[in-house]
Amino acid sequence: MPQATAKAPAPWSPLLKTHLTSSKSKSFTLSTVTHHPTTGLPVPRSRTCELRGFFPEVLSLHPSAASALDAQGIDRTPSGLESDMPVFTTDIRMAKVGELGVSGGQVEGVFWLEEVQVQWRVKGRTCVFGGEGKEEEQKRVWEGVRGQDAGLVEGDWDWERMVTTYFASHSPVMRGTFRNPPPGQPRSKHPETSELKIGQKVEDLRDPVARRNFRVVVIKPEEVEMLDLSRAPDAVRKRWTVVRDGDGDTERWEEVELWP
Template sequence: MPRPAAPWRALLSSNIQTLACPTFSLATVSNASGAAVPHVRTIVYRGFYGELPVTQYNPNPGNPGYSSDLIAFTTDKRMEKFNHLGGADGVPLSSSPSAGNNNVEACFWIPPSTGNPIIGKQWRIRGKCYVLPRDLDSNDERAENTKAWLIETIRKDGGGDGEQFDFSREYKAHFGNLSPPLRGSFRNPHPGAPKELGDQGLKSSRPIGDNELDEEVARANFRVCVIEPTRVEYLNLEGPSRTLWVPVGGEVEKIEQLEVVGKVTDGWREVDLWP
C-alpha cells in the first residue's frame, strides 16, 4: 500500500518554488585514517523523485501522475561525493557494511520576498541518501532491492504504488532535464584530476544536444540520487516558530524521546519547538 504524502511536504514544496535557483546545502561525513571528515556542497534540487519539473531542454518527460517524498538531485558517479554516500549504487542490503555510510543533512534557506534579508525560513532535512542504479531492471541484487523499495515509496495519483513506474524513462528524463553544457560535463575528464595529466581522450566541455540523450559515455557517469527524510525541521524566523517532524516508530523518535509529545499525522509526529 503506498505511503500517504508527508505532512511537511506541501509547505516545503511551496517554499522551494519561491527560489529563483532551487539549491540546498548537502552535508556528508567521510572517514579518513579513522577520523570523521565533514563535507558540505551546494546542490541543485531536482524536485521530488517521480514528479520531475518540466524544463525547456527536455524532450522526454518522465512519469506523469506519480509523486513521492524523496528529494532528488543528480551527480557524476566519478566524484568524491559518490564514495561519501556509501560508494555503491542502490539501497544497501541489511547486511551491507556500507548501510550506515550514507547519512546526510540537507539545508534549504528561503529568503523573504521583501524586508529584512535575514528574516527568512530554514529547512534542515536529515536522512539516508541513495545513488540510484542506472539500470533498475537488471538482475543485480542491489538494483532489485532498490526497485522494490521505490515501488513501495512512490505514489500514483488516484491511488496505487509505483508498480507501473518506468524507471528507465525517469533516468533518461532526469538527464534530459539538464542543460546541454551540463550534460556534456559528464563526459569530461575525471572530476578533480589535474589538468596537467591530460584529457584522457575525452571531449571536454562539448554540449550534448536534445537529440543526443543516449550518449553513452555521459550517461554511464550520470546518476540520480534521492534523500529519504528521517528528520525534518522547519524554522520560520518571520514567526518566529520552529517545527519538527519525525517518522512514528522510527529511530529518531526514540533517540530524541518524542513518543509522547506533539501530534501524529499520516505516520509522522509533529512537534512544536522553541525557536
C-alpha cells in the first residue's frame, strides 16, 4: 500500500491558503461541461460552491458536530495529513455530478478573493466520495496527501469516516437539504413525500436518506493560475502546471510568469 509521504506543498498552495485566510468568503465558481440537448455539442455550466477545506482538512465544523461525531466514536483530533486538493460537497442528484462524467472529471474552480484583489483559477480532475468506494479514486487522492506521520498507509485510512466528518461540518439544516425533493426537478412533477421535503433538520450523521445523496468532491489540481490585481496596472499573473517527468511517476510543478 502506498504511504502518505512527506512531499513538499505545491509552490502555489501556501499563497492561495494565505489569501483564503484573508477572505471572508470561501465560495468559488465551479465550471463543468455538459452536452447541448439537441446538438450534442459541449456547453459549459457554472455555479457557486463553498470550499470545505483542503483534503482531508475540514475548514469549519458546525458547533453541533463535535458531540455528534463523539457519539459516533469518530476521532476529532487532526489526522496530521494535509494536501493542496480543494474539497466541496454536493448532492448526487444535482446536474454537476453527472456532468463530471462528460469531461472525464475535469473541472475548473475560480475564486475571486476581493479583500486581497486576487483571482485564482484551479483546473483539475475530481474524485467523488460518499457512494461506493472506488479504489482508483482513493488511490489518486491518496497520492496527493502529505503526512506528518509518514507511516500511515492508504489501507488504514477510513474514507467513510472522512465523508462523515465533512457531513458533520454542515449545520443540521444544511444536512436536511440532502433530504429535499430532487434538486432541479419541476415542483409539479415531484411533490414532497414524507422522506423528501423542504426544511428538515438532520442531527443523525448517519441519516440514511441524506447520506445516500451526500457527496464529497475532491479536486486534484493540474493547472493553477493566479491574477494578482493588487499591484495594477502591473498585475502579477502566474501559471503553474503539473508536469510528469520521464518515468511518468514523478510529478513536479512548472511555474511561468505571464503578461496579465
